[in-house]
Amino acid sequence: MSHSRRLILGAVAALLACTAFTALPAEAAKTELRVGAASADVGNLDPHFSSSTSDRTIVAWVYGALVRFAPGSTDPSTIEGDLAESWEATDNNLVWTFKLRKGVQWQHGYGEVTADDVVFSLQKSADAKRSAYASDYSAFKTVEAVDPSTVRITLSNQVPSMLGLLTNYAGGFIICRKAYEERGEGFTRNPVGFGPFQLESTEPGVAINFKAHDGYFRGKPKIEKIIYRFLNAAAGRDLAFASGEVDVVAGTIDQRWLQRMKATPGAIVDIFDPAELSVLHLNRNQKPFDNIKVRQAIAYAVDPAQIAQFRGAEFTRVSKSVIPSNNLGLNPEPGLLPHDPAKAKALLAEAGFPDGITIKMISSQLPSYAQTDQILQAQLAKSGIKLDLQPVEHATWHQMIRKDLSPIVDYSAARFPVANTYLTQFYYSKSAIGQPGQVTNFSHCDVADKQIEAARTETDPKKQVELWQEAQKLIVADFCAVPLTETAQAWARTDKLEWGFDLKGSLSLGPLVTEQAHFKD
Amino acid sequence: MTDALSPTAERAASSKSAWAVLHRLNMTTWFGVAIVAALILAAILAPLLATHDPDAQNIIMYLSPPGPDNILGTDQFGRDIFSRLLFGARYSLTIGFLAIVVALIIGSLIGMVAGYAGGRTDIILMQIMDVVLAFPSLILGLALVALMGATLTNIVIAIAFTAIPAFARIARAGVMTQRDREYVQACHAMGFSNPRILFRHILPSILPEIMVMASLWMATAVRTEASLAFIGLGLAPPTPTWGGMVREGFDNILSSFHLALFPSLAILLLVLALNLIGDGLRDAIDPRLKDAS
Numbered sequence: 034m035s036h037s038r039r040l041i042l043g044a045v046a047a048l049l050a051c052t053a054f055t056a057l058p059a060e061a062a063k064t065e066l067r068v069g070a071a072s073a074d075v076g077n078l079d080p081h082f083s084s085s086t087s088d089r090t091i092v093a094w095v096y097g098a099l100v101r102f103a104p105g106s107t108d109p110s111t112i113e114g115d116l117a118e119s120w121e122a123t124d125n126n127l128v129w130t131f132k133l134r135k136g137v138q139w140q141h142g143y144g145e146v147t148a149d150d151v152v153f154s155l156q157k158s159a160d161a162k163r164s165a166y167a168s169d170y171s172a173f174k175t176v177e178a179v180d181p182s183t184v185r186i187t188l189s190n191q192v193p194s195m196l197g198l199l200t201n202y203a204g205g206f207i208i209c210r211k212a213y214e215e216r217g218e219g220f221t222r223n224p225v226g227f228g229p230f231q232l233e234s235t236e237p238g239v240a241i242n243f244k245a246h247d248g249y250f251r252g253k254p255k256i257e258k259i260i261y262r263f264l265n266a267a268a269g270r271d272l273a274f275a276s277g278e279v280d281v282v283a284g285t286i287d288q289r290w291l292q293r294m295k296a297t298p299g300a301i302v303d304i305f306d307p308a309e310l311s312v313l314h315l316n317r318n319q320k321p322f323d324n325i326k327v328r329q330a331i332a333y334a335v336d337p338a339q340i341a342q343f344r345g346a347e348f349t350r351v352s353k354s355v356i357p358s359n360n361l362g363l364n365p366e367p368g369l370l371p372h373d374p375a376k377a378k379a380l381l382a383e384a385g386f387p388d389g390i391t392i393k394m395i396s397s398q399l400p401s402y403a404q405t406d407q408i409l410q411a412q413l414a415k416s417g418i419k420l421d422l423q424p425v426e427h428a429t430w431h432q433m434i435r436k437d438l439s440p441i442v443d444y445s446a447a448r449f450p451v452a453n454t455y456l457t458q459f460y461y462s463k464s465a466i467g468q469p470g471q472v473t474n475f476s477h478c479d480v481a482d483k484q485i486e487a488a489r490t491e492t493d494p495k496k497q498v499e500l501w502q503e504a505q506k507l508i509v510a511d512f513c514a515v516p517l518t519e520t521a522q523a524w525a526r527t528d529k530l531e532w533g534f535d536l537k538g539s540l541s542l543g544p545l546v547t548e549q550a551h552f553k554d
Numbered sequence: 555m556t557d558a559l560s561p562t563a564e565r566a567a568s569s570k571s572a573w574a575v576l577h578r579l580n581m582t583t584w585f586g587v588a589i590v591a592a593l594i595l596a597a598i599l600a601p602l603l604a605t606h607d608p609d610a611q612n613i614i615m616y617l618s619p620p621g622p623d624n625i626l627g628t629d630q631f632g633r634d635i636f637s638r639l640l641f642g643a644r645y646s647l648t649i650g651f652l653a654i655v656v657a658l659i660i661g662s663l664i665g666m667v668a669g670y671a672g673g674r675t676d677i678i679l680m681q682i683m684d685v686v687l688a689f690p691s692l693i694l695g696l697a698l699v700a701l702m703g704a705t706l707t708n709i710v711i712a713i714a715f716t717a718i719p720a721f722a723r724i725a726r727a728g729v730m731t732q733r734d735r736e737y738v739q740a741c742h743a744m745g746f747s748n749p750r751i752l753f754r755h756i757l758p759s760i761l762p763e764i765m766v767m768a769s770l771w772m773a774t775a776v777r778t779e780a781s782l783a784f785i786g787l788g789l790a791p792p793t794p795t796w797g798g799m800v801r802e803g804f805d806n807i808l809s810s811f812h813l814a815l816f817p818s819l820a821i822l823l824l825v826l827a828l829n830l831i832g833d834g835l836r837d838a839i840d841p842r843l844k845d846a847s
Contacts, residue, residue: 267805275808289617289809343613398786400805407631407791411611422790423703 062552064257066530069264069273069282070543071399074238076428078224080206081157081164084431086283090543091261094243095140096206096226099131099151099184099199104545107306107359107450107538112196116146116207116227126191131199133182138248139209140231148178150210155186157213158204161470166204168457168470172489190490193497194361197449202540229254229548238263255551267400274300280530280552281544284523286401288345294525301528304347306538307447308519310357311340311405312459314475317513319440321392322476326384328512331441332370333377334416337517340408348523352516355460355508362452362488362501367509369516377416389417395439396422397430405517406443434475437466442475445520447542452501456485460508476513481505529553575762575838583834589827597643606634608641609792617810627812629802635816638794642817645795646824649706650776653713654768660714661721662764668722669729670752680726683719691716695778699787706789709782713775724767728760762839770832773825780821796821 072087080092100120103111114120117131137146157163159170174189192198199205212225224232227250230243243259264270267285274282275297284290284302294302315322315331322328341349352358354367381390396406403424410420420441425433434442448454457472458464462479464472481504488500508514522542533549579587596603605625612632620627626635668679686694691713698712732738733756741751782788783797784804791798796817803813 268807271808285805289806293809339613343616403791404630408611408613410792411609411631414609424786424790426786 062529062554064255064552066256066259066281066546066550066552067279068259068261069270069279070261071265071267071270071283071285072263073265073426074263074428075222075235075241076431077221078232079221080208080224080226081166081204082221083203084165085427086542087263089541091241092206092224092226093201093228093539093541093543094230094259094546095224095228095232096201096208097137097228098201098205098207100196100205101201102538102540103534104547104549105305105532105534105536105538107540109194109197109361109450112200115201116151117199122195126195127188129186129188129195130179131184131186133184134250135182137227137250138246139212139227140225140246140248141212143209143212143225146207146209146227147181148184149181151184151207152176152178153210153213154207155184155199155204157208164204165472166458168461168464168472169198169204169454171463171470191492192489193453194449194451197451197454200449200540202449230256230259230546233258249548251548254546254548256546259546265399274525277527281524281526283543284525286344286348286520286523287404288347291345291347291523297525299528300525302523302525303536303544304521304523305536306521307359307450307540307542308350308357308521309445309447309542310352310455310519311443311445311517312352312355313409313515313517314442314444314459315513315515316437316440316442316476317511318477319437321384321386321390322440324384325512326380327386327390328515329370330377330380330384330416331413331418332512332515333373333380334413334418335409335515335517336372336412338372339412340405341518343404343408344518344520349518349520352519354505355514355516356452356455356501356505357447357450357519359450360452360455361450362498364502364505367502367505369509374416377418381417386417389419391419391421392441393421393423393439394441394443395430395433396424396443397427398424399427399430401520402427402430402443402445409443435466435471435473437475439475443517444473444475446473447540449540452498452504453485453489456481456488456501456504460504460514461485478508478511478513480511480513481507575835578838579834580837582830583838586827586830586834589823590831593643593824593827594647596640597647600637600640600644604634604637604640606637608633608637608794610634617806617813619810620812626816627810629799629813630806630810633792633794635799635813638799639796639816639820642794642796642799643820643824645706645789645793646776646779646821649710649713649779650772650824650828652710653775653779654717654772656710656714657717657771658721658764658768661718662725664718665722665725665727666729666752666757666760669726670733670748670756672730676726680722683722686715687719687723689716691774691778692781695782696785696787699782704782704787704789709779709789712782713778716778717771717775720767720771721764724763725760728763729756732756732759762835766832766836766839769828769835773828773832776821776824776828 070087076085076088077083078092080096083089083092097115099117100112101115103113116133116137118134120131122129155176159167159173161167172188172190172192175187177185179185209225213220216223229246229249231246233242233244235241241261245254245257247253264273270282273279294300315328337351341351353365354363406422410422413420459473460478460481462482463470465474465477484500484504488497491497524544529552531551539545615628616630616632618624618628624634629635664679668676694716695712699709702708741755780797783795784801788795788798799817800814807814
């Protein structure tokens with residue numbers, strides 16, 4: 034080989050090497066996150082109204098709060114500052130002062146977050162006309178801006194875990210006042226927060242697209258874009274994940290799904306808290322549940338252990354009480370009835386229904402609900418109770434049960450893990466459907482009002498817990514609610530995706546995507 | 555006396571008489587008839603043929619593959635798929651049949667009146683039919699069921715509504731070809747009333763075409779019912795409809811494809827058989843179409 038020829042070959046090799054190196058950025062970690070959601074469409078993105086799992090998941094990416102749970106945790110002891118840089122309370126815990134971080138920016142160029150926005154948001158959260166969680170904030174006497182970066186909250190009485198009400202969850206989210214007033218009704222589909230991701234566009238029934246909030250105060254998110262795809266069919270979601278169309282998917286609470294995902298190369302399954310408590314709420318104001326014997330018959334007829342077995346021990350356990358078992362104030366032995374179809378039949382006969390009874394139930398078509406409701410249907414049938422299921426789309430179901438259209442409601446939920454929240458929202462008379470401060474008291478339960486109210490202002494923690502436990506005992510004895518199971522959240526993701534923290538819990542019921550989330554190279 | 559006045563109708567009727575038509579049916583048509591007959595028999599005898607209670611759950615045995623205990627396996631609640639298929643045939647056949655009978659009666663009536671009366675009545679009635687026809691049948695059925703609720707009666711009404719224009723159009727066309735024929739004019743001359751002419755003299759001439767349309771549309775009705783059930787607008791659980799079984803099986807299609815496979819095959823079989831019958835009847839009634847094809 035001649036010298037010149039060697040030179041040419043060397044030059045070509047060098048050129049190829051350069052080309053190879055210049056090609057490297059194309060193989061760098063991707064920055065677009067594609068999520069497969071178990072939902073047909075977006076519901077309400079006003080965080081003070083968001084109630085479906087899918088909506089709650091999204092709003093936690095868009096909004097922030099005064100304080101937040103450490104990412105990946107639902108433990109109240111991990112609560113840390115979010116918008117609030119620091120805070121202090123008077124000795125009697127009735128006046129709380131929060132110092133805000135300076136320079137925190139709203140999305141979409143709405144400027145800096147001010148104390149005025151915080152005051153507006155918390156007042157909105159406490160207003161039953163503008164919030165679904167108003168009853169949680171009933172002790173808020175005044176919320177005022179001391180100066181542009183200081184907020185003072187004065188309570189009429191002490192509340193259990195005050196910081197819990199101000200976390201990145203439900204009524205605690207802070208919204209942009211200017212955007213809310215400008216956008217009016219449109220705000221529910223076009224939100225503005227100061228969280229790490231801002232809404233870019235919505236394709237109804239197809240996807241919502243988010244982009245990184247460049248001005249996010251903790252730093253620009255490593256993920257630049259999130260495509261949140263509505264893949265309501267479980268098989269469709271799994272296929273999309275298997276083919277690499279999506280990077281993370283909402284799971285199906287089913288043992289077979291778990292086994293299949295665990296066997297899928299490159300897949301990681303996150304099973305995390307909070308476990309949602311599934312409860313049958315029996316409307317005491319409607320026939321036939323105005324008769325306590327019928328309610329008691331239902332409590333005997335259901336078999337939660339069978340439902341837990343169907344779902345699988347990895348996700349689901351039999352519930353212990355009418356509030357989730359991770360709640361401070363749980364009564365582990367409130368007097369739940371054992372499964373006994375014969376006693377259920379006898380009670381029905383005593384109640385005047387010797388030939389059985391037919392009950393209408395509006396049922397969500399979300400697979401997890403649809404499955405549970407069909408199992409319940411078969412269980413109740415053994416006691417002569419015919420459950421006339423009327424399946425509707427999940428968002429419609431949410432609307433219909435909030436109009437008292439279903440005398441029996443199967444509802445799964447997790448709340449801030451202090452008994453007061455769950456008891457207030459589900460069993461306090463002022464939270465009953467149709468009341469000005471309606472939340473999710475579908476049964477119109479009022480038997481534990483005294484205890485729930487007393488516990489809120491009780492300063493002795495031991496006595497407070499005793500009051501909560503007594504409240505659970507009374508609710509169980511009245512059979513206005515029949516607890517079934519508790520089921521954790523399950524999502525699958527590609528092993529190339531890192532959340533940036535250990536995902537053990539997320540009160541938004543979906544993975545929290547923060548500025549830390551990224552793909553490995 | 556009346557029949558003697560319509561020689562054309564007589565000839566038409568004789569060439570299309572039930573016996574003559576049956577004689578001209580080909581083997582594939584008889585194959586379709588055999589399948590439909592077998593499915594009707596299976597539906598009627600479902601309580602005797604079913605090996606399990608179609609609604610009985612057995613969660614321990616859920617998603618079992620086909621085997622000796624459950625010949626077609628079990629679904630996600632451990633219910634026997636074979637037994638559910640048998641009972642499901644009752645709903646598919648009932649809905650398909652009733653919907654088409656309703657559509658046939660109403661649609662034919664509208665078409666005959668429009669075709670016979672002509673003029674403004676014809677224009678108004680057929681424009682209404684065109685409006686209905688403009689909607690895809692599944693979308694229209696979906697809207698009606700969503701509006702009225704997913705009960706057996708409402709599903710029948712919704713599917714029938716989507717099929718009415720097809721019957722109206724064919725009945726109108728048939729009447730228009732007959733109304734100026736000599737036997738009809740003779741009827742007029744005899745002073746027969748319009749309803750008598752329409753229903754006793756013209757209807758027998760156009761009935762074979764309507765029946766062919768009915769057999770073909772019954773397949774469509776079965777498909778529409780299955781489609782409605784698949785998208786969640788079928789009969790409420792635990793009623794075993796074939797479309798509903800496919801829908802429920804779809805969630806487990808990656809691990810247990812038999813859940814969706816068997817009801818899908820049942821729908822395929824019934825639709826295929828009804829189409830074979832429809833095609834065979836059409837060929838037998840109007841051999842020119844057969845030759846053309």
